[in-house]
Amino acid sequence: DFDAEDISERPFGWNLPNWLLRREISAHLQEMPGVDYRPGTGTTTLFTREASARVGLSDGSHASVRLVVAADGRNSPMRRAAGIGVKTTRFGQKALAFAVTHPIPHGNVSTEIHRTGGPFTLVPLPDLDGQPSSAVVWMEEGPKAEALFKLDTPDLEAAMSERSCHILGPLKLASQRTLWPIIAQHAERLSGERLALVAEAAHVVPPIGAQGLNMSLNDLRALHELAIRTPDRLGDRQMLASYHRQRIVDIRARVAGITLLNRTSMLSAPPLRDARAKALDAFYGIAPVRRTLMQLGLGTRT
Structure with missing residues (x-):
């Protein structure tokens, strides 16, 4: 912390x-x-x-x-x-970005979960429709990020909830998803x-x-x-x-x-x-x- x-x-x-x-x-x-x-x-x-x-x-x-x-x-x-x-430095990574809602309040704390492929970051947002909400930036190797991007919403929600270690409970997609190449x-x-x-x-x-x-x-x-x-x-x-x-x-x-x-x-x-x-x-x-x-x-x- x-x-x-x-x-x-x-x-x-x-x-x-x-x-x-x-x-x-x-x-x-x-x-x-x-x-x-x-x-x-x-x-x-x-x-x-x-x-x-x-x-x-x-x-x-x-x-x-x-x-x-x-x-x-x-x-x-x-x-x-x-x-x-x-x-320019290329990492072979891409980042999924989207907003989610979740049952457990984030407490105005931003969380990074580090695993192979890059960090999974939860950034606190104001409540959405009465539910706690966060922005997600999920960095992965390019092919895996593209596969995640193409998942149906229920499958993506299951994958993101597992990747977040359920720290805020089950995550629900609350926005469009975008995909960005990662460079320096x-x-x-x-x-x-x-x-x-x-x-x-x-x-x-x-x-x-x-x-x-x-x-x-x-x-x-x-x-x-x-x-x-x-x-x-x-x-x-x-x-x-x-x-x-x-x-x-x-x-x-x-x-x-x-x-x-x-x-x-x-x-x-x-x-x-x-x-x-x-x-x-x-x-x-x-x-x-x-x-x-x-x-x-x-x-x-x-």
Whole structure:
């Protein structure tokens, strides 16, 4: 058990459905002065020069700007247009993701169950129709994950209940299921001419330790602080070089660490599984180490 009270009076975090986050963020953007919000509009071209960038949009229009912030995902068209390469690690894994209901309350505790193939994670959600509810991320070797994805609902529910060790009782599917390939990836550079990469355009990690969002928020924080500190240099070479230097070491270290954790979670040989369990016990048993790991996970220590 890793208890938030070991390091703070506040919880580790809060879990919200994606649809709710999208709705609230969209509503806020529409009300912000100075924001031209165009949902459903994508980028098609990028042309940069020393003083500005020109971006082609899928509605046929163009925008001339001092800085392009590419938050356009792991296959970022803006990153490709800038000629920035990526280093990618493939694990042969896929993740099933869906929501469930269950009879035993989760108590606002997130649980990871480690077995061969990867972790099975239960993440607490608000009650659904009066029943306790959780989000599930179930990582498995690719062929097994695809077979699970194709199961009829009763068979999938039986499989997920067994895989969860019945810790919350029988699980019932409460959403559509999705299937995601698991990779680790980071951009070779975080910036190009008049361009900054953030979030999954800059880095992708397996869903272990809930680090993806924290890393993305740190990208935005660093970029925002630079923009506030030197507004006259917005998007120039010096600002973007500073952004790259501030973030690249942390990103590479976290991608490498989570890659190692994921490979460890996939171990199948009994002696190696036993070694993994003993290592987790050691991390938990030494209080300063336990607290440091939690602070690293929250991003309060680098």
